[in-house]
Amino acid sequence: MTGRDLVSEPDAGAAAGRFTLRGLRADLWTTRAQPMPPVSWPQWLRWLPQVLVVLGAGALSATGADLTARVLACAHAATLVVGLRRPVPAWWLSLAFTAGIAIGHPPTYDNQLWSWTVHAGALFLLSLRIPVSSAAVAALLSAVPAFWLKAAGYAVGSFTFLAGVCALFSLAVLVGSFARGRREDRARLIEQIAVTAHERALRTVLEERARIARELHDVVAHHMSVISIQADAAPYRVQDPPQELVKELAAIRANAQEGLAELRHMLGLLRSDATGESPEGTTPQPSLAQLDALLANVRSAGVPVTARVRGSRRPLPPGVELSAYRIVQEALSNTLRHAPGAEAAVELSFTRAGLSVRVVNSTATHAAAPSAGAGHGLTGMRERTAILGGAFSAGPTPDGGYAVAASLPAPSRTRDKEASL
Numbered sequence: 001m002t003g004r005d006l007v008s009e010p011d012a013g014a015a016a017g018r019f020t021l022r023g024l025r026a027d028l029w030t031t032r033a034q035p036m037p038p039v040s041w042p043q044w045l046r047w048l049p050q051v052l053v054v055l056g057a058g059a060l061s062a063t064g065a066d067l068t069a070r071v072l073a074c075a076h077a078a079t080l081v082v083g084l085r086r087p088v089p090a091w092w093l094s095l096a097f098t099a100g101i102a103i104g105h106p107p108t109y110d111n112q113l114w115s116w117t118v119h120a121g122a123l124f125l126l127s128l129r130i131p132v133s134s135a136a137v138a139a140l141l142s143a144v145p146a147f148w149l150k151a152a153g154y155a156v157g158s159f160t161f162l163a164g165v166c167a168l169f170s171l172a173v174l175v176g177s178f179a180r181g182r183r184e185d186r187a188r189l190i191e192q193i194a195v196t197a198h199e200r201a202l203r204t205v206l207e208e209r210a211r212i213a214r215e216l217h218d219v220v221a222h223h224m225s226v227i228s229i230q231a232d233a234a235p236y237r238v239q240d241p242p243q244e245l246v247k248e249l250a251a252i253r254a255n256a257q258e259g260l261a262e263l264r265h266m267l268g269l270l271r272s273d274a275t276g277e278s279p280e281g282t283t284p285q286p287s288l289a290q291l292d293a294l295l296a297n298v299r300s301a302g303v304p305v306t307a308r309v310r311g312s313r314r315p316l317p318p319g320v321e322l323s324a325y326r327i328v329q330e331a332l333s334n335t336l337r338h339a340p341g342a343e344a345a346v347e348l349s350f351t352r353a354g355l356s357v358r359v360v361n362s363t364a365t366h367a368a369a370p371s372a373g374a375g376h377g378l379t380g381m382r383e384r385t386a387i388l389g390g391a392f393s394a395g396p397t398p399d400g401g402y403a404v405a406a407s408l409p410a411p412s413r414t415r416d417k418e419a420s421l
Contacts, residue, residue, distance in 0.1 A: 020133075027134035028088060028141075034129045036084050037183070050084055053125070057081050060118050072101050076118050083125035091138060094122035099145045102154050112157055116146075116165045120172045127176030135177055139169040201379075208380040212387060215285055215326075216319055221260060228256035287321035288348070291328065295346070298332045304343045305332065311350035320408045323384040324348070324357050330377045331359035331404040339402065341365030354390070354410035363400035381406065 036053075038046040061070075061077035076097040083090030098119045102112070123142055127135035143166045149156045156162065231253040235241045286294075291307070298305050316324075328346055335344045342361040349356040378394055381404065385392035391407045 023131075024134050024137060027130040028091075028138060030088050031086065032088075033085050034087055036087075036125065036128065039183075053080055053084060053121075056121065057118075060114055060121075068105055072097070072105060073114065076101065076115060080118065080121050080125065083122050087122070087126040087129050091122045091126045091142075094119045095142060095145065099149065102149050102156050112155075112161075116168065120165075120168045123169055124172040124176045127173045128180050132173070132177040132181075135173045139166075139173045142169050204379050205383065208383045209387075212380070212384055215322060216387075224256050224260050228253050228260070231256065285318070285322050286325045287318065288316070288325055289321075291325060291346075294325070294329055294332070298336070298344070301336055303332065303336055305346060306344075307346045307348075309348045309350070313348075313350055316355060316410050320355060320388060320410045323388055323408055324355055324406075326384060327357050327381045327404065327406050328359055330381055334377050334404075335359075335361040335402075338368045339364040340368055342401065355408045356405070357408065358403065358405045360397065360403045361401050378404075 036050060039049060041048070057077040057080040060080070061074040076094065079090045079094040079097065082093065098115050101115050119142060123135075123139060126138055130138075143162075146156055146162050146165055150159070150162060157165075231249045234249050235246050238245075295305055295307055332344055332346075335342055339361050342364050344359065344361040347356075347358045347360075349358075381394070382392045385406045385408065388408050390409055392405070394404045395402070397403050
């Protein structure tokens, strides 16, 4: 520990003390509006506490043996209504009324009880909006005038009565601070739930992107392997090729092989099973050529499914075919899990711009059993479409079913390049 640290420790303690006093002053010496928030009850009960405060103020104002006492009681009870929006000024006004009534209008025992009760209500409204430490100081300051008036000879009741008043103040602070703590805990819980849901959604997206990247690895590796082979074979297709061309082709082949090696390293980072590759990781990626087998498996699982192809069927880039297959697969899996007894229809539309995929299922005939899935289906389909620069939509149909649609771009120049390979 350095000398600087030794000097700074007392300063830090003094700063903490000054901060506490500053916070206490900010809590008990302000005129800013602090509206009493509605409670988290049903809509028609959310403002019930405010209504009860107003009704209670009206009931507490109906006291006093003469006209002056009634006017003072009404004015004092009005501080509770003020406390609904500005609790600190209301508490100071209530404290002033309590002392002023005892000094200027010697009350009877009953009138004094009502006066202290009103002030306890103002203290309760204050403790709902300030920290418990500041509320405890406010209760202590509220009790000081009572004993000072007793010592000065004013008719404020016996010491037993004043002890009961202090207990009433303590109860008001205790209940108000407890309600404030519950409200803050609930607000923090709601905020934490929202943060957790956001993090879960983000993690779902990242997991789906990693899974899609693993699947697309084979597609990219295939193209880079073709580039490497063609670059290696090109000099042998030309008689006496220039040395510059041979060097360039050799460089292309070396770069392609280096890229393949880096791609394998990247795939290793994306894999979650570090102990070894799963069988799924070494299986060739599917394409639309396996779509009939997929539909046959779905039919055997009990889902009547029909398929329709529009336009001229043509070869597509492997990434597009893989994504189309996975979208159909996931959409039919969702039908099987969430719409038991429903029928499904798959439609593939081949256009000059690419491929449109649409999977629609009818209304379920009975309730679905709880699913143990991770809920990544729609996220994965949306991410696959976004990677290819397409458009994706999903939602209920007017007849109660559900529809999934994806547009996967595959420009003609890309098609020509694939055909040439």
